[in-house]
Amino acid sequence: MKFLTWLVVFNLFVFAAFAQGKNYNIVSYGAKADGKTVDTKAIQKAIDDAAKKGGKVIIPAGKFVTGVIYLKSNVELHFEKNAFLLATTKRIDYGLGKASALIVANKANHISLTGYGTIDGQADLLLKDLYAVIKNGTIKDKEWQTYNDWHQMRPEEDNRPVLIHFTDCSDIAIKNITVTNGLDWIQNYTNCNRMVIDSIKVISNTFLNNDGIDLVDCKNVRLTNSFFNVADDGICLKSSDPKGACEKIFIANCKIRSSASAFKLGTASFGGFKDIKVRDIQVYDTYRSAIAIESVDGAVIENIDIRNVTAKNTGNALFIRLGKRQKNIPAGKLTGIYIANVNVQIPVTKPDAGYSMEGPPSLFAHNIFPASIAGIPGHPVQGVKLNNINITYGGGASKKVAYFPLDSLSAIPEKIADYPEFSMFGELPAWGFYVRHAGDISMQNIQIRYKAADFRSACVFDDVAGLQLNNFKVDKTETLPVMLFNKVTKRYLQKIQIPGKSEFAIKTQ
Incomplete structure (x- = not known):
């Protein structure tokens, strides 16, 4: 199927599937918009229920704190206006080994992040906690004692969470959301197929490796009408799999500010x-x-x-x-x-x-x-x-x-x-x-x-x-x-x- 033909079909599918699906408001599952309560269990339960028949999980206006959540097939995570999903600032919440991403999807199909809210990594507070758990030995880190070119200590990338990481997923829509304040790559889409990313804002100048978006061995992607203001590469395509490739990707009408390169193919190639x-x-x-x-x-x-x-x-x-x-x-x-x-x-x-x-x-x-x-x-x-x-x-x-x-x-x-x-x-x-x-x-x-x-x-x-x-x-x-x-x-x-x-x-x- 030609890319533009697929795009039309996919957009029609997203509208039809989620318009008919049930809404699952996280507040109904006990989530509290106080910016303090950790609502991970409530949000994940809403996602799990929505995945049974397909539906829309609603993040209403307010500040909701979460740890790692897993998006599943046929689920739209929808942010209403003035909705804030705040990442936990406790490094241990991302695992003792390599840090998990905040929002994870593996082998999921027909998934979406939509609406007019914000995903906030709260990187300044998380970095302080990361330094503390490295110093007390809870988290092992082989690089943080080394000064980088910025003349500051740099915890290794595996210890810094990505905000969004989808792997081996297909039929994805990311629309209108704002993503901000990460400690590593902001978004990592690996080996994903058929993606529409439109009208998003990515703002993150907190720390190193803050790529705005990384498409790794992805195919059939349309990225349009988006804004990036980041401390590392703005829009970056990578290929980490010798048998993989970034293929059939269309990028248009984007504005980029970067403390590295604006648009890049590589370095991983x-x-x-x-x-x-x-x-x-x-x-x-x-x-x-x-x-x-x-x-x-x-x-x-x-x-x-x-x-x-x-x-x-x-x-x-x-x-x-x-x-x-x-x-x-x-x-x-x-x-x-x-x-x-x-x-x-x-x-x-x-x-x-x-x-x-x-x-x-x-x-x-x-x-x-x-x-x-x-x-x-x-x-x-x-x-x-x-x-x-x-x-x-x-x-x-x-x-x-x-x-x-x-x-x-x-x-x-x-x-x-x-x-x-x-x-x-x-x-x-x-x-x-x-x-x-x-x-x-x-x-x-x-x-x-x-x-x-x-x-x-x-x-x-x-x-x-x-x-x-x-x-x-x-x-x-x-x-x-x-x-x-x-x-x-x-x-x-x-x-x-x-x-x-x-x-x-x-x-x-």
Whole structure:
């Protein structure tokens, strides 16, 4: 069944099934809206009863505290206006071993989270309790004594609860709710099929790893009209199963603020990513990349179509990386990427400065990083088409801050097994685009500019087999060559608009 056809059928099913099902108000089961009483048993009993014949569990207006609850097939958990589901702040309530998520569903079908209420993880209070039970030995943690890049102690992820985790579920609707204040990934959907996520708000800047939403090896997903303001990646697709994949996913009309990357494929990338479409995304105050596409664990990434992205005050426009972190797994493939209609403004200052959990300070001095497309020797990024890309850099680069000479390209580290990030190669000799170990790259209708002088070349293309530049404009430059081509074959240039004397503006070596 085609995706849009399935979407219509599924929406009709949800309306019909839950409209006819019985309502189960948690207050009728003894839940108290006082913000103190732990209502886990009452809420779970309402869910269990609703699951018998299918129905809607009502969270009415008020503040209800809960521990771990399990959503079951044919149940809609519906939040009325001004309803708050508050997570317990006792770490022990999530289990002695790996922390359970707050709302769990396993192998459930036809499930929904709907309405206009809020799921609040109460992360500040939960973190205090987590530290206490680690110190007294109730909970074991192997990482919390280690300081991270944010210069604070970091309990391991397994000890920090996810707020929503659905595994092996199908026919899912998540609509209109607000989810906030988590200690880890906010939502984790693993190996789920046929999902509609619409008009949700996710706000969480309490702690590390606060991804707004993670779709892990999911298929047939539609995510639309949603807002994310989070301390880690905003919308993140992952593949943790070598036999799995994220496939047939449509994302549109979302607004993202992130202290990591706004939209990302990866970093976990064992299986694959296929048939992903992204439309009409707004990004602001984002520390890392507006768009990041990464295969570093053997994944095949193909048929990715991203259009209409506007990013203001964002650390990097575009980062496409094929790497190899796993010794015993062959490098993956990255091909068939189309990105169009992108407008990005990159500042000199830290884009997320002032947020409660902003990105870590840089570990080395550097100038502004360019957009990057980078494979590894013998495994190039293939088939990337960029069309109508407009990037404005803050500029202001200085050799006193950092300097990498153009005649030393081979000295730029490969970092084959490193965590993928646009800053991973250190200082680069280009301010606009850096492309290395790639093939069949097409860049049409591109304009790059800077506000303050930058002494570096605009673009460096290194080890590229097949490069097409058509209507490529560099607004101004301080140095020559404007473009450097090193080991570039099958090169096609048309309508290249670059300042400076034409015979010196482009250099081949």
